[in-house]
Amino acid sequence: MRVMATMQSLVSSPDASASAVGFQFVRDLATALSEGTVELPSYPKIAARLQKLLADEDCDAEKLVRVLGAEPVLTARITTMANSAALNPTGRKVTGLRAAVVILGQDTLRTTATAFAMVQLRQAAEYKGIERPMVALWRENVGRAAMSFVVARHTGSYSPDSAMLAGILSGIGKLYLLARASKYPALFADAATYAAIVRDWHSSIAQALLESWQSAPEVIAAVRDWSSAGEDQHASPGLADVLAAADLLHSYSDRPEMLQEVIPGHWAMQRLGLKAGCAGLLADSAAEIAALRDALGA
Numbered sequence: 001m002r003v004m005a006t007m008q009s010l011v012s013s014p015d016a017s018a019s020a021v022g023f024q025f026v027r028d029l030a031t032a033l034s035e036g037t038v039e040l041p042s043y044p045k046i047a048a049r050l051q052k053l054l055a056d057e058d059c060d061a062e063k064l065v066r067v068l069g070a071e072p073v074l075t076a077r078i079t080t081m082a083n084s085a086a087l088n089p090t091g092r093k094v095t096g097l098r099a100a101v102v103i104l105g106q107d108t109l110r111t112t113a114t115a116f117a118m119v120q121l122r123q124a125a126e127y128k129g130i131e132r133p134m135v136a137l138w139r140e141n142v143g144r145a146a147m148s149f150v151v152a153r154h155t156g157s158y159s160p161d162s163a164m165l166a167g168i169l170s171g172i173g174k175l176y177l178l179a180r181a182s183k184y185p186a187l188f189a190d191a192a193t194y195a196a197i198v199r200d201w202h203s204s205i206a207q208a209l210l211e212s213w214q215s216a217p218e219v220i221a222a223v224r225d226w227s228s229a230g231e232d233q234h235a236s237p238g239l240a241d242v243l244a245a246a247d248l249l250h251s252y253s254d255r256p257e258m259l260q261e262v263i264p265g266h267w268a269m270q271r272l273g274l275k276a277g278c279a280g281l282l283a284d285s286a287a288e289i290a291a292l293r294d295a296l297g298a
Helices: 002-011 016-035 045-054 063-070 072-082 097-122 125-154 161-167 172-181 189-212 215-228 239-251 256-265 267-271 278-296
Strands: none
Touching: 002 125, 016 172, 016 189, 045 063, 045 072, 045 097, 045 161, 063 097, 063 172, 063 215, 072 097, 072 125, 072 278, 097 125, 097 161, 097 172, 125 161, 125 172, 125 239, 125 278, 161 215, 161 239, 215 239, 239 256, 239 267, 239 278, 256 278
16 A cells, blocks of 8 residues: 555656656565565664664673673763763763663663764765755754653653653654665655655654664654654554654744644644643753753764
8 A cells, every 4th residue: 555655646746757766766665674674774783783682681781881892982972871961960970881881771772872873874975965864864863852851751651761762763764765765866856756755654664674673662663653643633642642742842942932832733742741831841951952962963
């Protein structure tokens, strides 16, 4: 069904060359999904190894320290994260890697590994032509991740660390499509064609990637569903609502006076009970969000 829906969008494209390339691109996506071969090109091996190691129930701090010690840049980012104002409210300086690993916990380590990987991807030679949209997409994800941390903690229903992880991964499907589409220049010539492909495929791609990384089922579901969280108005609140609410708050962070106008029609905000006082929430958490964004490398 999804293949057919995308194909119909491509047929209506006025650019025949973009449409033809789009057909091939969609066929390749469908094949990768059916064969289970969805992999983010140039994703750093150390980050992928850490993701899988953290999924191992027998993994302990000592094993993590041994693996992380081989990558000084990632080690530095983990230490920076452990010293951020949001995650280290005491202000006591954390200098050792083992202490940082213990303080952060598994979900925040996953978040930090993903942040490290995205910085490395942006520096890869094969992506020089799409560096600007890649940076824009990454900054959007980081903003959503930091806001997800704040929303989860404010509502008290979900782990802030899990929410931040889901937030940092919330655009991973779009990132994959952007990276892969860089090899199909004609796709970028027709914005409507590329937008149709992203709309129809990013959720399934994200799910496939996160399953290959052995992410938690609730995180996979949230990343897959957050952009359509308002379609089922009678659904129970979930982690996807946290991402959707965080996305709204992030979008209006520079114009908080307009929030009250859009909240009544936003089902995720309603389900989470975020009906008033959101401008104050943004103001109170501004420094914390800035610290998280900085630690994540935005």
